[in-house]
Amino acid sequence: MFYCILKSGKPMAVIKHLLPKMPYLSFHFSFFLFSTLLVMSVIPPRAAASSSCIVDDRTYSTTPLVSFLQRLQSEALKTLGPSSFDPKFYVDLPLKKDLSLTEAAFWKLPRVKGIIPENHLHRFLEAYFDDAGDDMVYTEPEDFVPEPVEFLPKVFNPKVRVWALEVHSLWKNLSRRVSDNVKKYPERHTLLPLPEPVIIPGSRFREVYYWDSYWIIRGLLVSKMYDTAKAIVNNLVWLVDAYGHVLNGARVYYANRSQPPLLSSMVMEIYTRTGDLEFVRKSLPSLMKEYTFWISGIHKVMIRDLHGHKHSLSRYYARWNKPRPESATIDEESASKFLNDSDKEAFYREVASTAETGWDFSSRWMSNSFDLSTLSTTSIVPVDLNTYLYKVEVDIAFFAQQLGDIKTYEKFFKASKARQFAIRSIFWNAEMNQWLDYWIRSNDCEDVHQFEARNQNDRIFASNFIPMWNWKHSSGENSIMVERILESFQKSGLLRGAGIVTSLSNNGQQWDFPNGWSPLQHIIIEGLSNSGSKAAWELAQDIAVRWIRTNYAAYNTTGAMHEKYDVEGCGKVGGGGEYKPQTGFGWSNGVLLALLEEFGWPFDKDIECRS
Numbered sequence: 001m002f003y004c005i006l007k008s009g010k011p012m013a014v015i016k017h018l019l020p021k022m023p024y025l026s027f028h029f030s031f032f033l034f035s036t037l038l039v040m041s042v043i044p045p046r047a048a049a050s051s052s053c054i055v056d057d058r059t060y061s062t063t064p065l066v067s068f069l070q071r072l073q074s075e076a077l078k079t080l081g082p083s084s085f086d087p088k089f090y091v092d093l094p095l096k097k098d099l100s101l102t103e104a105a106f107w108k109l110p111r112v113k114g115i116i117p118e119n120h121l122h123r124f125l126e127a128y129f130d131d132a133g134d135d136m137v138y139t140e141p142e143d144f145v146p147e148p149v150e151f152l153p154k155v156f157n158p159k160v161r162v163w164a165l166e167v168h169s170l171w172k173n174l175s176r177r178v179s180d181n182v183k184k185y186p187e188r189h190t191l192l193p194l195p196e197p198v199i200i201p202g203s204r205f206r207e208v209y210y211w212d213s214y215w216i217i218r219g220l221l222v223s224k225m226y227d228t229a230k231a232i233v234n235n236l237v238w239l240v241d242a243y244g245h246v247l248n249g250a251r252v253y254y255a256n257r258s259q260p261p262l263l264s265s266m267v268m269e270i271y272t273r274t275g276d277l278e279f280v281r282k283s284l285p286s287l288m289k290e291y292t293f294w295i296s297g298i299h300k301v302m303i304r305d306l307h308g309h310k311h312s313l314s315r316y317y318a319r320w321n322k323p324r325p326e327s328a329t330i331d332e333e334s335a336s337k338f339l340n341d342s343d344k345e346a347f348y349r350e351v352a353s354t355a356e357t358g359w360d361f362s363s364r365w366m367s368n369s370f371d372l373s374t375l376s377t378t379s380i381v382p383v384d385l386n387t388y389l390y391k392v393e394v395d396i397a398f399f400a401q402q403l404g405d406i407k408t409y410e411k412f413f414k415a416s417k418a419r420q421f422a423i424r425s426i427f428w429n430a431e432m433n434q435w436l437d438y439w440i441r442s443n444d445c446e447d448v449h450q451f452e453a454r455n456q457n458d459r460i461f462a463s464n465f466i467p468m469w470n471w472k473h474s475s476g477e478n479s480i481m482v483e484r485i486l487e488s489f490q491k492s493g494l495l496r497g498a499g500i501v502t503s504l505s506n507n508g509q510q511w512d513f514p515n516g517w518s519p520l521q522h523i524i525i526e527g528l529s530n531s532g533s534k535a536a537w538e539l540a541q542d543i544a545v546r547w548i549r550t551n552y553a554a555y556n557t558t559g560a561m562h563e564k565y566d567v568e569g570c571g572k573v574g575g576g577g578e579y580k581p582q583t584g585f586g587w588s589n590g591v592l593l594a595l596l597e598e599f600g601w602p603f604d605k606d607i608e609c610r611s
């Protein structure tokens with residue numbers, strides 16, 4: 001009833017209507033109800049509103065090691081202070097000795113006014129831990145050669161070729177395998193014992209990440225490193241078999257959330273280059289298992305459109321309502337404004353669910369762009385997630401067809417058509433000519449949410465154009481639609497001097513203005529270039545050139561590839577967010593190589609920034 005009153009937007013009228021039928025509602029109570037509803041109807045949905053009706057909430061519980069390392073993280077912050085403090089470092093530390101011995105020594109450390117003195121902390125860390133990352137050992141990728149045959153055949157400019165070869169050689173820096181120690185003493189490591197070599201993003205990201213791996217693989221394929229690419233997929237398949245989904249990253253503390261589902265796309269890219277059907281056959285059961293994770297239980301949302309059609313869509317939803325272990329000190333600080341435990345838990349769930357989106361953090365998930373405590377990710381049905389799931393359906397249907405499994409082909413083909421229809425019905429906004437995230441205004445136990453146009457979020461994000469990515473696979477948009485979307489993109493404010501900005505909100509979060517991220521550039525560029533429109537292809541090339549130039553300029557001044565860039569100026573590195581900007585960097589290297597392969601670089605075209 002509460003929910004119906006709220007949704008009506010006219011609390012007093014509804015109460016008046018109810019009063020005659022409910023004589024037991026006293027004046028005082030109805031006044032209280034009215035004021036409460038009035039306040040609630042103007043408060044935007046926020047973290048505390050969620051999670052009261054979760055049916056499928058199986059979590060992997062925290063291991064004793066993670067609990068201890070989190071405690072160590074919190075004590076280290078008290079000793080060292082917040083400047084330059086990276087909480088992730090502590091939960092990545094491998095134990096030298098058994099946990100019981102380490103804990104006993106920890107409790108014996110002296111404390112001055114409750115704080116461990118710095119020299120004692122350092123001595124303790126040296127005696128009982130290896131360095132963070134020591135359990136991921138360097139391994140020479142066997143399929144790496146300094147200049148692969150037929151490498152970037154369309155790149156003629158000598159400066160660009162030299163640079164591209166340097167970026168290609170970065171795969172060697174980022175190549176790792178899990179040390180034998182992890183297999184021997186798994187309880188001493190938060191790292192998971194992945195069976196095959198990996199490519200890591202770099203710097204503080206010392207382990208495999210799920211969606212990063214897609215663009216890493218795109219680059220590895222340009223570098224003709226097919227075995228390394230397959231090894232990454234085999235590791236992710238191993239995670240699906242062990243946990244039922246691909247983890248956010250290959251650490252035990254990431255077990256209760258995933259990241260954007262791009263595993264089938266990785267298999268598809270590898271198959272397209274190698275024609276290895278056996279590889280597809282081995283991966284397919286895990287792709288189907290992962291698909292179930294995304295379309296059922298807490299990830300599933302049903303929405304009835306204005307014509308009465310029911311659509312099954314998906315959202316991000318972490319099975320976790322505590323601080324993220326890798327950022328626990330930060331999350332506890334952010335949650336300190338919530339007074340009671342259940343509000344804190346709801347907030348922590350929103351935080352972890354936002355990490356599942358890959359866009360952590362962004363105004364996209366906040367009802368107030370400047371207030372992290374208004375994160376509402378579990379109440380949002382996101383355009384990009386459903387675009388990726390459409391692609392999963394198309395990919396699985398294709399693989400099944402190649403393998404002669406007609407029943408699976410038909411099932412997934414049908415599912416892809418249903419999602420295509422759903423994307424059009426729920427996300428498409430014909431006035432803006434963009435696809436908009438849909439906010440379910442309550443997170444209660446409704447079976448089916450009724451579509452209301454006002455629940456589309458009309459703020460501008462790069463994600464509003466992500467469905468273009470699927471133009472390659474859908475039967476094609478008509479050309480008038482493409483032109484309209486193109487115009488809408490060009491007027492959106494997202495296209496800046498050095499690439500596509502993530503959003504228009506300058507609030508200090510890293511997935512917001514003025515940052516541009518390699519994966520988003522690549523998705524939108526691929527969408528535009530596959531639209532069949534010449535103008536869209538030219539725009540795709542223009543964005544690629546801006547992006548390549550800014551990567552080059554930053555590489556020249558800093559000697560590194562970066563995780564994100566500030567697209568307001570050529571050669572500017574990105575910032576904001578909860579950790580220091582990182583270098584390395586897996587997906588940026590992959591996207592750069594993929595763009596150079598696609599668009600090439602003529603001999604006489606300048607690579608330097610245009611003023």
Ligand SMILES: OC[C@H]1O[C@H](O[C@H]2O[C@H](CO)[C@@H](O)[C@H](O)[C@H]2O)[C@H](O)[C@@H](O)[C@@H]1O
Pocket residue numbers: 088201205209210211212248249324326327355356358359360361579
């Ligand atoms: O430690 C904070 C967060 O760091 C990761 O997120 C960021 O880096 C990832 C690796 O490049 C990338 O996949 C993600 O999109 C970035 O926002 C991590 O994935 C988060 O879960 C973590 O909380």
